[in-house]
Amino acid sequence: MGKSPAFEKELSTEEKIKAAARIVFAKKGFAAARTRDIADTAGINLALLNYYFRSKQKLFDGIMREKLQEFFGKVAPIMIDTTTTLETKIETFVAHYTDMLIKNPELPLFVMSEIRTHPQHFAQISPIHQILNESSFVAQLKEKRPEVHPLHFLMSMLGLTVFPFIAMPMMKSIASLDDEAYTRMMEERKKLIPLWMHTILDKKPNT
Amino acid sequence: MGKSPAFEKELSTEEKIKAAARIVFAKKGFAAARTRDIADTAGINLALLNYYFRSKQKLFDGIMREKLQEFFGKVAPIMIDTTTTLETKIETFVAHYTDMLIKNPELPLFVMSEIRTHPQHFAQISPIHQILNESSFVAQLKEKRPEVHPLHFLMSMLGLTVFPFIAMPMMKSIASLDDEAYTRMMEERKKLIPLWMHTILDKKPNT
DNA sequence: TAAATATTTAATCATTTGATTAAATTATTT
DNA sequence: AAATAATTTAATCAAATGATTAAATATTTA
Numbered sequence: 197m198g199k200s201p202a203f204e205k206e207l208s209t210e211e212k213i214k215a216a217a218r219i220v221f222a223k224k225g226f227a228a229a230r231t232r233d234i235a236d237t238a239g240i241n242l243a244l245l246n247y248y249f250r251s252k253q254k255l256f257d258g259i260m261r262e263k264l265q266e267f268f269g270k271v272a273p274i275m276i277d278t279t280t281t282l283e284t285k286i287e288t289f290v291a292h293y294t295d296m297l298i299k300n301p302e303l304p305l306f307v308m309s310e311i312r313t314h315p316q317h318f319a320q321i322s323p324i325h326q327i328l329n330e331s332s333f334v335a336q337l338k339e340k341r342p343e344v345h346p347l348h349f350l351m352s353m354l355g356l357t358v359f360p361f362i363a364m365p366m367m368k369s370i371a372s373l374d375d376e377a378y379t380r381m382m383e384e385r386k387k388l389i390p391l392w393m394h395t396i397l398d399k400k401p402n403t
Numbered sequence: 404m405g406k407s408p409a410f411e412k413e414l415s416t417e418e419k420i421k422a423a424a425r426i427v428f429a430k431k432g433f434a435a436a437r438t439r440d441i442a443d444t445a446g447i448n449l450a451l452l453n454y455y456f457r458s459k460q461k462l463f464d465g466i467m468r469e470k471l472q473e474f475f476g477k478v479a480p481i482m483i484d485t486t487t488t489l490e491t492k493i494e495t496f497v498a499h500y501t502d503m504l505i506k507n508p509e510l511p512l513f514v515m516s517e518i519r520t521h522p523q524h525f526a527q528i529s530p531i532h533q534i535l536n537e538s539s540f541v542a543q544l545k546e547k548r549p550e551v552h553p554l555h556f557l558m559s560m561l562g563l564t565v566f567p568f569i570a571m572p573m574m575k576s577i578a579s580l581d582d583e584a585y586t587r588m589m590e591e592r593k594k595l596i597p598l599w600m601h602t603i604l605d606k607k608p609n610t
Numbered sequence: 611t612a613a614a615t616a617t618t619t620a621a622t623c624a625t626t627t628g629a630t631t632a633a634a635t636t637a638t639t640t
Numbered sequence: 641a642a643a644t645a646a647t648t649t650a651a652t653c654a655a656a657t658g659a660t661t662a663a664a665t666a667t668t669t670a
Contacts (some may be wrong), residue, residue, distance in 0.1 A: 309512060347580075365519050370535050395606040437627070450650085
C-alpha cells in the first residue's frame with residue numbers, strides 16, 4: 197500500500213499499530229476495518245498485530261476504551277466541581293468539547309455507534325453515571341429550574357455542542373463550507389452556546 | 404435464526420427481504436450485517452436475496468436511499484413553505500421529527516454514519532441543498548437575526564431535536580430510564596424545543 | 611561471546627461470507 | 641393439459657479474512 201503516515205519513525209511497533217488502528221477503526225468501524233488495512237497503515241507485517249494484541253477484537257477494545265475515556269473522562273470533573281458556578285461549568289464544558297472535537301471530529305459518531313451496538317462497554321465507565329446522580333451541575337440545574345428534568349438541559353447542551361460534529365459532512369455540504377470555515381463556525385459556537393444555554397435556563401414558559 | 408418477525412405472512416418475498424434488511428442493516432451497519440442474517444430474519448432461503456436484489460450492496464443501497472428520503476424528505480417542504488411563519492415551521496419540524504424518531508430511534512445514527520463514510524450518497528438528495536439556498540426558513544432566520552449565520556440555528560434546532568435519539572442509549576443509562584420514560588421526555592421536548600428556539604432567536608448579545 | 615529472549619517475516623490455514631448454480635417446485639399462461 | 645415463467649431449494653464455490661506458524665533476525669543478558 198502507499199506511504200505510511202508520518203508517525204512511522206520514532207514510535208515503537210506497538211504504538212505504530214495503535215496509531216494506525218485509531219485511524220482505521222474511526223474511519224471504518226470494527227467490522228469493515230481489515231487487519232491488513234491496519235498493518236498497511238502502520239507499515240508493519242500483519243502477524244505483528246496478533247503478536248502484540250492477540251486479536252483484532254482485543255485491539256479494538258483497547259482503542260475504544262481509550263476513546264470512551266477521552267470523550268467522557270473530562271466531563272465528570274467539570275460537572276462535579278462544587279467551586280464553580282453553573283455558568284462557568286457550561287462555558288468550560290463547551291470550550292473544552294469544541295476544542296477536542298475540532299481535533300477529533302469523527303469521535304462522537306465512533307463512540308455513539310459503539311454505545312448503541314454494545315451498551316455494556318459504556319456501562320463500565322463509572323464517572324459518567326455520577327453526572328446525574330451526584331454532580332454539582334445537576335444540583336445547580338435543579339435549583340434554577342426545579343420543574344424541568346435536568347436531563348433535558350444536559351442533552352440540550354450536548355446536542356448543541358456535539359451534534360454539529362456528528363452532522364459535519366451534511367452541514368458542510370448543505371452550506372458549501374470547507375473545513376476551515378466550518379471550524380470557524382464551531383469557534384463561534386463556543387460563545388453562542390453558553391449564551392443560548394443561559395437564555396434557555398432563564399426562560400420560563402408563559403402561563 | 405429462530406422465529407421470524409410477524410411480517411412473515413401477507414408480504415411478498417421481496418418485501419420480506421426488504422423488511423428484514425431494514426432491521427439488520429439498521430442494527431449492524433453494512434459490513435457487520437451478514438446476508439445469512441437477513442435471510443434468516445426474513446425466513447427465506449439465502450439465494451433469494453441475490454435472485455431479487457443481485458447483491459448485498461444493491462440491497463443496502465435501496466434501503467439507504469429509502470432511509471435518506473425518510474429522514475430528509477419531509478424537512479424541505481416544511482422549510483420551503485412561504486405561507487407559514489418561522490414559529491410554525493419550527494413547531495412543525497420538531498413535532499414531525501420527534502414523532503418519526505420515536506418510531507425509528509436508530510435512524511439518525513444509521514444515516515449519519517452513511518453520510519460520513521459515503522458522502523456521495525448524500526449529495527444525490529437534491530431537496531436538502533434547497534434548505535439553505537432558497538428556503539423561506541432561511542430567509543426568515545436572516546430577517547430576524549441578520550448578524551448570525553442561519554446555519555447556526557439550523558444545526559441548533561437539529562441538535563436539540565435529533566441528538567437525544569443519537570445519544571438515547573447513553574442518556575437512558577445515565578438517568579436510569581426505560582423506553583417509556585424516555586419517550587415521555589421526547590414528547591416533552593416537542594413543547595420545550597420550539598420555546599427554546601424562540602428564546603435563542605430573540606436573545607441578542609449584550610453590548 | 612554464547613545463550614536467551616524479543617521481534618519480525620513470508621507463507622499458510624481454517625473459517626466465513628457473498629454469490630452462483632442446477633434442479634425441483636409452484637404459479638401462470640397459452 | 642401442456643408449455644412457459646417465476647420462485648425456491650440445497651449444495652457448492654471463490655475470495656477474503658483473522659489468526660497461526662516455522663524460521664530468520666535483532667536485541668539483550670549472563
